[in-house]
Amino acid sequence: MSETEPSWDFYRTFLTVLQQGSLSAAARELRLTQPTIGRHIDALENIIGFQLFIRSPQGLIPTEAAIDLKPHAEQLASNAAALLRAATGQGGGVRGTVRISASEVIGIEVLPSILTALHDRHPDLVIELSLSDAVENLLLQEADIAVRMVAPEQDALITRRIGGIPLGLHAHRRYLDKHGFPENLQDLLHHRTIGFDRESAFVQAIRKRVPLMDLMRPSFRADSNLAQLAAIRAGFGIGVCQVALAKRDPDIVRLFDKEFELPLETFVVMHENLKTTPRCRATFDALVEGLLTYMGR
Amino acid sequence: MSETEPSWDFYRTFLTVLQQGSLSAAARELRLTQPTIGRHIDALENIIGFQLFIRSPQGLIPTEAAIDLKPHAEQLASNAAALLRAATGQGGGVRGTVRISASEVIGIEVLPSILTALHDRHPDLVIELSLSDAVENLLLQEADIAVRMVAPEQDALITRRIGGIPLGLHAHRRYLDKHGFPENLQDLLHHRTIGFDRESAFVQAIRKRVPLMDLMRPSFRADSNLAQLAAIRAGFGIGVCQVALAKRDPDIVRLFDKEFELPLETFVVMHENLKTTPRCRATFDALVEGLLTYMGR
DNA sequence: TCTCGCTCATCTATTTTTGTATATCAGATG
DNA sequence: CATCTGATATACAAAAATAGATGAGCGAGA
Structure with a gap:
């Protein structure tokens, strides 16, 4: 019930406990001891006037209040790290x-x-x-x-x-040997294709440019471009990836290089x-x- | 020359010294003592490996390095305050x-x-x-x-x-009694007017909508809208202010309410x-x- | 020139914080 | 059912941070 602002170190301790789930784990992370961490949390709870965690023999369970404070603490940690980098x-x-x-x-x-x-x-x-x-x-x-x-x-x-980093349709030679080359873009609908799982902003942008995408029902779906690339490499089916990446593997074939090319605008930002x-x-x-x-x- | 991350409290101390300009003043601000603040700064300098301040009998002069770190520290303080508010x-x-x-x-x-x-x-x-x-x-x-x-x-x-909060041209009755009413907008060029000092984004937006503004050479210039309003109230001359504010004072007259009205788009953001x-x-x-x-x- | 007010640096006593060791509790495992 | 491993809580000693007092430097103003 003090008037003073809490030590900023308490915030760091608080966040670490939140991330690690227990006083002991947080103590290991911060290279302090469990009683110290416990005292920090106690002190913080006293200052702000309500409970942050429910203590249990399995660890500390954050209260709703603690969860509300988490993003703030995370941002504090980001800033501290940035200061240290600087x-x-x-x-x-x-x-x-x-x-x-x-x-x-x-x-x-x-x-x-x-x-x-x-x-x-x-x-x-x-x-x-x-x-x-x-x-x-x-x-x-x-x-x-x-x-x-x-x-x-x-x-x-x-x-x-x-x-624009060029994206193109690609498939592994192994796949094409087995299932044949698609004759035209429409033909893609009868092939095994690789696409996105959820609707991200990026996916929506693609759909807008390539209406055909709307009709495709990919049999392999992943949000990770990396997983899609791996699927192409594994010969799963036909998918979109960066042209320059595909070129590195001589067994990956680009399809419809005239009809289908999607530039992926890229920026470096600071x-x-x-x-x-x-x-x-x-x-x-x-x-x-x-x-x-x-x-x- | 330690491997450990500095105490986050050191950052707070650092920022306070930067803001206050001396160890003693920072100590008063943080309700600590001058030797403590001095030790914090020493410790921080040791950890990061270079000097942050040049000590002098007049106080601490920040080095370039310290000035570079200032925005980071300020943001850290903002976040800590936000966390506490939350x-x-x-x-x-x-x-x-x-x-x-x-x-x-x-x-x-x-x-x-x-x-x-x-x-x-x-x-x-x-x-x-x-x-x-x-x-x-x-x-x-x-x-x-x-x-x-x-x-x-x-x-x-x-x-x-x-x-859009409506802005209009206004003048105090006292001014108008002395200098007369402007006949038309062009006439404003021969009146005493109140305008902005520097070119802010806001000013440029106004210029775009009201080309006449380009020609006006205000004799009273202030970036503070508040100062402009005060000048209008004092009868200095003709200026732009919020219509609703002007209405509160029966002695302030709106000019050209048909020809001149500028909506000031307003948003509440969270x-x-x-x-x-x-x-x-x-x-x-x-x-x-x-x-x-x-x-x- | 002398004094006052401000500053920082240093030394020491005290307070606070931390670590160590231990007790206790809950769950998993043989 | 005993045991082992994880957890938190507590008591007490060690370590560290802090406050307090004092000295010295610099500049302003009488």
Whole structure:
């Protein structure tokens, strides 16, 4: 019942307990001890005046109040991490940690070689790669730089348009040997196809451009582009993937390269505040350069 | 030179020193003592590995590195405050602190009566009003709810359009008695007028709609709408202000009410995450309701 | 020039926080 | 049914952070 603001460390402890589910696990995570963590939670509960967890022999069960506070605590953690990244990058030169957000396909198939070259040039750079098709928010500092497939709307962001990465219809030779080549686009309806599970914004955009997609009933559905790519490689059926990726495997054949091509607009985005920090600047430039090369300009 | 993450409290101390300019002042602010603050800064400098401040008998002068880190620390503080607001608002019912961001005119001339009524209904509510024409960012949690004059672009925000608050040309009777009524809009060029100092986005929008504005050379310039309103009330000259505000003073006359009317689009905006918290919900609804009434529907 | 007010640095005593060890409880397993 | 592993809670000692007091530097104003 004090007037003072709680220690910010309590918030960190709170979040860790929330994430780990028990005082003991949180203590291991934070390299503290279980009684300490317990005292932090007690103190926080006393200050804010209500219970955050129900203690049980199996761990701590968060109350509704605690769940409501979780996003705030997570954001606090993001900011603290961003501050630390910014701090370690100080002192001139390209050094410190840079956190990149990208989609799974890009992150796994395209970025590694670009980042390898980047790190060869700047050995003091530590690279964090956060892969998710959910768009991480640069404003919330979840990442320093993002490779995006949608044009960002924020004006506090600096954006470099890469261009449209071409997508095409592909199938493995093994599949085609067994089921034959489709004669025309309509023929696709009688083939085994690979598509999306849920309706994302991206899927809706495709549908708009290619009405035929509406009619297709894919027999293999996954939201992960990576899983779709794997399915194509495994010879499951016909699916959409990046042309440049497919070319790497001589057994993957592109279909209807004249009739079907979908450009996937791509952008590299960074918060304006970071443009002067060497590590972000260098990474940003390397990503732009590397992606342009990947596209064959 | 430790491997461990610094205490988050160090960040708070760091920011306070940055804001206050001295260890002693920061100590007073945080209700700690000067040696403690000094140790925090020393510890932080040791962990991140470079100097944050140059000590002097006049206080602490931030290095460039410290200035670079400042925005991060400020955001951390915003989030911590937001978490605390969210915490005090727990427990059902409309209680706790709600932070509202609005422009100066709205905040001073329009909101007080709305907020008074709101507080009469919910005495446990604490209202923070942050007035600035700079748009505070809801995503950064600088405020819970904002009254905006530009349509928000973020999709994580829930927005309620109020409509166009009508702006009109006004002058005090005292001025008109002395200098006469302008015959037509062109005539304004020979009158004393009140306008903006710098080119804000808002001003440019006005110019686009009213080309005549380009020609006007206001003799009284202020970015603060409040100052402009005060100038009109003082009989300085002819200026633009909200029609509803001008009506309150019987000595202020509206000019060219047929030829000149500028609707100022207004929105009440809130972060989506807050829509279920009672205190924000109630405040949001009260603001929408109150502003609609203010506009006369 | 002297004093006052502000600053930061340092030393020491005290308070606070943390860690260690232990007790207890619940569930899984042989 | 005993045992083992996970969990939280508590008591007490160790460690760490804090407050308090003091010294010294710098600048403003009488």
